[in-house]
Amino acid sequence: MKYGYAHMNTAAGERATPTAQFNRPAVSDKISALRQSAFDRQIPTADDETLNFLITFLSAYQPKNILELGTAVGISGAVMLDICKTAHLTTVERDEKFFAEAAENFSALGFKDRVTQVLGDAGETIETLEGQFDFIFLDCAKVQYIKYLPRLKNLLKSGGVLLADDVLLFGWLTGEAPVPEKRKMLYTHVKEYVDAVTADKELTTTIINLGDGLALSVKK
Ligand SMILES: C[S@@+](CC[C@H](N)C(=O)[O-])C[C@H]1O[C@@H](n2cnc3c(N)ncnc32)[C@H](O)[C@@H]1O
DSSP: OOOOOOOTTOOTTOOOSTTTTTOOOOOOHHHHHHHHHHHHTTOOOOOHHHHHHHHHHHHHHOOSEEEEEOOTTSHHHHHHHHHSTTOEEEEEEOOHHHHHHHHHHHHHTTOGGGEEEEESOHHHHHHHOOSOEEEEEEOSOGGGHHHHHHHHHHHEEEEEEEEEEOTTGGGTTTTSSOOOGGGHHHHHHHHHHHHHHHHOTTEEEEEEOSTTOEEEEEEO
16 A cells, blocks of 8 residues: 655654554643644654654653754654653754754753753764663664664663664655655665664664654664
């Protein structure tokens, strides 16, 4: 069956996959208002299905030390902190305006003390980070996912989870939609990531057909 894939900034409630009608995230009124404001201004933030998966998964998993690559204005970060009440979030964003707005949002929500925001390139930043994380949310430059993978595996604790967003690329990876000529490089690099995490003997991975596709990898 064919169906349209939502873009990352799909307005809340728009259908992405056949399951989207069921997968509605419940977030606080304050976060909901910030999220709607992001959608209204075309600021990228996780779609309903992806956010709902994140909420459901983290409600059970309860990581303590979270790394996010791709803060945007802090919506997914705020949701993760809201679900994981004792967790610390390190989150990286290269866009100065998004970084500043995320800082305001984290403060307004009372999360300031539980966040380390980094302004910079994700690839450069991960080389400088110390310690290990029990959850990594990879949600920035998709074309770079494959390049980041070896370092992200090092930054992940044994038993930790690496969740990469947007890995099915509007149905291009599943063959449901043709790959536009101009996006072949993006397709190739994301396919390399999916092939790498599904073949990696140090990871156990499931590709999940929700939102725009998730790769959930657990480090052995
Ligand atoms: C999909 S958005 C993140 C959405 C956010 N995680 C959420 O759900 O609310 C991706 C973000 O990654 C940032 N980004 C893209 N490439 C980056 C890079 N190489 N380093 C750091 N940030 C990057 C973009 O500026 C954008 O804000």
